[in-house]
Amino acid sequence: MSDLIELSDGDGLIEISAPSADRYASLKLIDWWDQARLRQARVMVVGAGALGNEVLKNLALLGVGYIFLVDFDTVEAANLSRSVLYRAEDAGKRKVEVAAARLREINPDVRVATFHGDVTQALGQGIYRRVDVVIGCLDNRAARLAVNRACWRYGVTWIDGALEVLMGIARIFVPDQGACYECTMTEADYDLVNVRYRCPMLRPEALQEGRQPTTPTSASLVAAWQVQEAVKLLHGLPVPAGKGIYINGYTHSTSLLTYSERPDCFSHAQPRAVVTELPLRAADLSVGAFYAAIAPILAAEGAEQPALLPEQELISRFDCPACEVSTPVYRPYDAVMPDGATCPVCGTPRLPSILSRLPLSANSPAADVPLLQLGVPPLAVLQVAARVAGAERVFWFELSADAPDLLAAWSE
Numbered sequence: 001m002s003d004l005i006e007l008s009d010g011d012g013l014i015e016i017s018a019p020s021a022d023r024y025a026s027l028k029l030i031d032w033w034d035q036a037r038l039r040q041a042r043v044m045v046v047g048a049g050a051l052g053n054e055v056l057k058n059l060a061l062l063g064v065g066y067i068f069l070v071d072f073d074t075v076e077a078a079n080l081s082r083s084v085l086y087r088a089e090d091a092g093k094r095k096v097e098v099a100a101a102r103l104r105e106i107n108p109d110v111r112v113a114t115f116h117g118d119v120t121q122a123l124g125q126g127i128y129r130r131v132d133v134v135i136g137c138l139d140n141r142a143a144r145l146a147v148n149r150a151c152w153r154y155g156v157t158w159i160d161g162a163l164e165v166l167m168g169i170a171r172i173f174v175p176d177q178g179a180c181y182e183c184t185m186t187e188a189d190y191d192l193v194n195v196r197y198r199c200p201m202l203r204p205e206a207l208q209e210g211r212q213p214t215t216p217t218s219a220s221l222v223a224a225w226q227v228q229e230a231v232k233l234l235h236g237l238p239v240p241a242g243k244g245i246y247i248n249g250y251t252h253s254t255s256l257l258t259y260s261e262r263p264d265c266f267s268h269a270q271p272r273a274v275v276t277e278l279p280l281r282a283a284d285l286s287v288g289a290f291y292a293a294i295a296p297i298l299a300a301e302g303a304e305q306p307a308l309l310p311e312q313e314l315i316s317r318f319d320c321p322a323c324e325v326s327t328p329v330y331r332p333y334d335a336v337m338p339d340g341a342t343c344p345v346c347g348t349p350r351l352p353s354i355l356s357r358l359p360l361s362a363n364s365p366a367a368d369v370p371l372l373q374l375g376v377p378p379l380a381v382l383q384v385a386a387r388v389a390g391a392e393r394v395f396w397f398e399l400s401a402d403a404p405d406l407l408a409a410w411s412e
């Protein structure tokens with residue numbers, strides 16, 4: 001069977017015979033198209049909901065070689081009206097696993113590594129150093145903010161998508177080229193993020209933020225723009241950095257929005273991470289073992305008084321005022337509060353000691369605490385502050401031995 005591709009030259013049809021063995025034959029007719037570049041591309045997709053499904057489908061059709069998919073959800077019936085990759089019999093299964101299997105059916109050229117968990121805290125930021133572009137298919141500000149800060153820290157472009165009924169927007173954020181997502185946040189946005197981070201009791205309401213009414217048609221439109229801009233970026237074509245492509249399905253119009261850089265933007269103020277890779281895994285390490293690994297590196301730099309800067313605030317201990325007992329904790333605030341504060345002996349609320357820096361030394365009281373207990377995820381990039389020649393400097397240490405496991409599907 002031979003495929004005929006028909007092109008009009010104005011007078012009639014030119015017939016070009018294309019080998020039906022090449023699934024990319026019609027794409028390769030585009031003069032700037034580079035299928036080999038796409039085959040090598042590494043794209044991280046965060047979120048496997050309505051938008052994520054459309055983004056993933058397009059990436060697979062285009063033959064993008066390496067996808068890293070993150071989502072913490074499972075398939076349910078309500079997804080089926082907006083998610084081309086899921087079937088009724090997938091109910092209850094992890095979205096990332098179902099999506100990965102369907103993508104391999106669509107295009108066996110595509111290798112899909114997956115992570116089932118929360119992108120904001122359960123996945124190490126080393127992943128951002130291993131991808132060319134991040135495509136955000138998220139439904140809440142807290143996750144967008146976390147992705148934005150990480151992308152800025154490691155210099156990775158990300159393309160955010162958002163939906164609301166027949167309206168949607170695809171925004172392109174390129175480090176060092178104009179506004180980022182955080183620049184667009186208002187005080188009200190920060191309030192919503194803080195509610196989500198700080199008050200577990202309020203989470204169900206905060207999560208309602210994500211329950212926008214959406215249609216598969218809007219998801220298709222926005223996801224198509226997101227992937228198209230990613231393809232342009234991968235080819236080195238200009239993309240609208242710091243801008244948003246706004247689509248209004250009611251007025252059948254699109255417009256390009258330009259965002260202003262905000263002078264007090266935290267993402268912009270972050271230093272670009274300079275990472276030292278350590279051949280270590282998060283699951284194997286205690287605080288003391290981590291310190292032992294980095295101590296020679298710090299000594300060589302003349303760095304003194306090192307302290308771990310955890311991504312999440314830690315509770316180091318609880319003090320019960322009634323029992324006058326102090327109990328070491330060393331866990332993230334959110335993992336313990338508020339229930340953990342109650343004294344198991346007398347029922348009195350205990351006072352937490354909160355740490356935003358954990359001093360590191362050979363005789364640290366936290367030496368035996370596993371890094372996992374501190375909320376350090378696989379492939380984490382740990383920040384360590386130290387004094388160098390009288391000034392504070394931040395060092396970045398990646399637990400790089402977690403990468404082969406996380407990305408195993410890329411080597412199959």
Ligand SMILES: [Zn+2]
Nearest residue numbers: 180183265268
């Ligand atoms: Zn910014």
Ligand SMILES: [Zn+2]
Nearest residue numbers: 320323343346
């Ligand atoms: Zn007590």
